Amino acid sequence: MNRSVAAVGTVVLIAGMATGVASLANATPSVPSQSTAIAQANAALAAHRDAIRGADGDAYAVNRTVVDSNTGATHTRYTRTYKGLDVLGGDFVVHNAPGGSFSSATVGLTAPLRISTTAGITAEAATSAAATVFQGTLAKAGAPTLVVDATAEGAAVLAYEVTLSGVKADQTPSELHVIVDANSGAVRGSSDEVKQVTGTGKSLYSGTVSIDTTPSYSMVDPVRGNGTTCDLNNGTSTCTTFTDADNTWGSGTTADRASAGVDAHYGAAKTFDYFKNVHGRNGIFGNGTGVKSRVHYGNNYVNAFWDGAQMTYGDGNGKPLVAIDVAGHEMGHGITENIIPGGLTYSGESGGLNESASDIWGNMVEFYAASAADPGDYNVGEKIDINGNGTPLRYMYDPKKDGASKNCWYNGVGNVDVHYSSGVGNLAYFFLAEGSGNTAYGTAPLCAGGTTVTGVGRAKAEKIWYRAMDVYFTSSTKYVATGTNDARAATLSAATDLYGLCSAEYKTVQDAWKGVAVTGEDAPCGGTPTASPTVSPTAGTCGAVTNGTDVAIPDNTTVSSSVVIAGCAGNASATSQVEVHIVHTYIGDLVVSLIAPDGSAYVLHNRAGGSTDNINQTYTVNLSTEARNGTWKLQVQDAAALDTGKIDTWTLTL
Template identity: 55%
Template sequence: MRKFLAVASVAVTAAAFVATAASSGAAAPSGAAGKASSVGATAASISASAADGYTVKRVVKDANGAAHTRYNRTYQGLRVSGGDFVVHSAPGGAFTGASNGLASPLTLSITPKISAGTAMATATTYFAGTITTTGSTELFVDATSGSGRLAWESVVNGWAADGQTPSKLHVVTDAVTGAHIGKFDEIETVAGTGNGIYTGAVSIDTTLSGSTYSMIDPVRGSGRTCDMNNGTSTCTTFTDADNAWGTGSNSNRQSAGVDAHFGAAKTFDYYLNVHGRNGIFGNGTGVPSRVHYGSAYVNAFWDGAQMTYGDGSGNAKPLVSLDVAGHEMSHGVTEALAGLTYSAESGGLNEATSDIFGNMVEFYANAPSDPGDYQVGEKIDINGNGTPLRYMYNPSLDGSSHSCWSTSTKNVDVHYSSGVANHFFFNLAEGTGATSYGTSPVCGSAPAVVGIGRAKAEKIWYRALDVNFTSSTAYVNTSTPANNARLHTLAAATFLYGSCSAEYKAVQAAWTAVNVASTDTACPVGNDFSLAASPASGSVNPGSAVTSTITATLTNGSAQTVTLSASGLPSGATAGFSPASITSAGGTSTLTISTTAATPAGTYAVTVTGTGASSTRTTTYSLTVNGAPGCTGTNGNDVAIPDNTTVTSTIVISGCNRNASATSSVPVTIYHTYKGDLVVSLVAPDGSVYTLSNRAGGSADNIIQTFTVNLSSEAANGTWTLRVQDAATADTGRIDTWSLTL
């Protein structure tokens, strides 16, 4: 998806979707429970329909073994825009919740009353500029509002009104009434030595071939920087004889290239070193940077694969500053992670994410000539009076952005609705009132906020984007109240720093300060504490022991004595604490879990409980007891399958240092009096789900069968889970034994 920086001189065409609700407060249709079970969730948590289909987009696995699997949704075979969801599971695979954008299961006809040709004809009337070609028209379900309606999405290609900005306009038309729903553009605006226009003297990594240096970065996936020569098609990679690039003056064409090359490198390094993401796409590849685009082109854009920079008014101010580079390339990260829809409040969150990380790249780079400052585009002087495009500490200073949320925020351009999240982030990092970067006002009578620092704030935002946001997340969501940025960032703060920690409370306060009201549970007011295990997971061979440090942190009131205990241990395992009691104000104890030779292999969620005079808190330690080394394993422990219940059984593979094979075998023996009730799935260590049997076999008894599965994309080592769901009433059974040969 392409994204522009967006400046006053360029028309922005991203109108908000206004999808209306299809019917339905009804319960999920028959079969929905089975669909939900196939992804390890409940039907209600993901608004499942029997006509749904789900595909895995990506899996995030935490250090303790918890997993977060992001799915795309189809309905009767049609793509569902806004139907994506994330299934959260605990170590060992137990379902813990979901992030979901739908208000209720989809129930609509997929027969259009408006033809594709009519929809395309309508779409062309919304194109402002010169049309070169018309693309596809796709029938899909628009559920960006939380409810579904049948729609056509038509693509019109050409040039925007300025004649230089490429445009790939998507127009959405109601497939039943012919009404215009909305539109958005894929173009979303905005170790040698070099001397850049904005960054000054910096080091850049280049490639030597023969006696010629090329501006190709061998350290960061061969990202290249090239010269468009003020055209719109051909781009020539910069070369140089002595590896000294640019003069710092715009009159030297290499100078803008130095800034762009440096910006791409620092953005790559920022995501890798701060968030553990290997490049914009997460695969280690670099991105091309195209400079000197067009003539007097006052914009920069990301087109889904590369960066493009104009030279500004009079070709005098190339838009190659650090924060612009970080901003535009961060659109690629957002698209790969949450895919925030580029309209209404989700579009504001999309733009804010780019502003946030663009500024964090600027702070990370720490270039003396372009220090971090919480302003957007302050170096490129698009306004012509030395002012930036946007101010994160007080967004309304630009005359258009919203500093405080209101019911009208969803109706303004996404570059202006971004102000609410930008203001939140500044308050979270730096606090309200007078700061070193500017004065941040609170909205209404909200209390002042004390910042927690950039390092913590940026990690909270990235975590929320990575595992909590969906494509339709908003500031305030009336159709799906839980799908809002406040709750999702609080979930991120809980994961990183603990529920009701100082960081958690700062997130609450920072949202309140921008008028995004409380939708979360208040933190306790009495004496309270939190517990944490470090590390939160570990593996042990049978007959050996493993340790972890348990820490109690005061979250409210006065300290108390906390007595520690453990539960959920496998047979033959014991837990001991040294000391057995600690203070809630930072006390620590060493947890030692000892096993015997007979302790069965598997992954177990061990609950550590701290009991105090005023409150009791728990934390979870994920214990993996290794199986015998090799690429095979068996679990012969019986697991009862009660009626209408999902159960699991695990096998731990260790010492198999390769991927599983394309012909992996899974022999299964399940005794059940009606095997047509059963959904049987194999869950890989990374959370990927492989369905072995989905209510097949009718009224016959038992599943005694060897399944052959292509698991070649999966690492063999880890905990494999056999998940069995009884999806209908009246019959029960048990998992007798199962094996795995990888």
């Protein structure tokens, strides 16, 4: 068992991941309904409260459930309260294996909550402290609410959450949530509901495009949940939906106010289509509802923002900020906050990940749109020319090129502006998709300690990142965290789900994070497994063979035991069986896989069972795509320290 807190982050989170992969699943899975999945998750939660750092006084509410349709594994998100108070950063995910048994949990808390809920300062004092951090014209301070703040490293504290409403100096509306220590009065942090990108527009970007409107020629998209696009007429409140006499919109210049509307409407449509067609998500909100897009906001307003419900674009210095990667970026914030309860906290490393995710989605939407006028790249906001010299807002392939963003993780990167700490995630994603060094999109430099990365391509990278957010990120996920709640672990888990533990994709995720100085204790892939005897079936027993030779399983080592099937024509059965007997204390350290002759991995046991001793189980596996003949291996990985054992015997029946 690995008892090093710092090292647990990645390996613990790997537990139960592979149950979401078709090739790793049991045969003919039973896929539960949403209600059954929730009931099973609730039962698992009740039996494993220690896994989510449960405490007396806790209460939990289901936020959403993801059911893997190919295996029946489930991932149920919960929010948490403590003695009736919301716990910021207390959300978690319960992962259940096919059949409904508990597999693992993703949780931000490092210990159960044990704090007093009696405040040491008044609500009025908290409001005064919060007001000191608001920059702009403050219109209203909401009534302070007592909460438990568990978003930061270290012990959770009782705090006041104060919401300050107003307008920043640049006309951006602000809904600033300020967290004030309820005993000391110190401001612990703040985050704004309004997510934005600062820029100056120079032109319209979409060119001639097709947009969906209503038969009455209103700029309402009936194909995508009736998303509307409207004209604020350089105000900030009343917005009039664009209409047209002949369904030919705009002129491609700012002389026609509808031109900006075309870009915004097109951007909303392509973002909707991208998430639906690539990731299977039914729009930003997940329910098919379209997005409202407002253009011509304010007076020469040089920003665009997402406010939790809609998109808003300013005109900049005479040119609207409606480039498609800006649209995808801002609506990407909507994706984040609708997948994760409350979104990724918009401060510290979590805020950097939030901005990084939006940069990723903005550029992936741009690639998806495949516009000749604005082809896909890894620059952020390159068309709006915010610097006035043709340079983009950010560079994903080399973030430091903008003069402020960070390429490499270091202890303290969470203290810089979230738009700049996003560079760590941006570069890691670029490495994953395109690789390091000279690429078609620019030269991507490695951080100290990094090794050359060969990318897996955008199609796989975007799937891995979305899966990580969808079922493993919590609101307080960071690049590096004490415990299980870090982005490296989440993306490795996603790669395991999609492509298999220690797959090429898994190893590339490892290399990508290493390239930005984010390391961890992961599955020790790539080494030479400890050799073990090979056994062939006896005559007349085609497809059933046992290897009973003991194989030692040292700490942090991968070993294997082999059997050879010969003279057995055809493919294996959809209900093939692997009977496994392993002697080992603390089986939560182990990952047990069946390796087919072609190298395909079928994970049988993945860090489940905690401190239970020994594995004595028969697994049913769908091997119908695998030829019987060849060398089959039972591979056992000890992914932690302090507990050892041996492969005692195993039997393969094809």
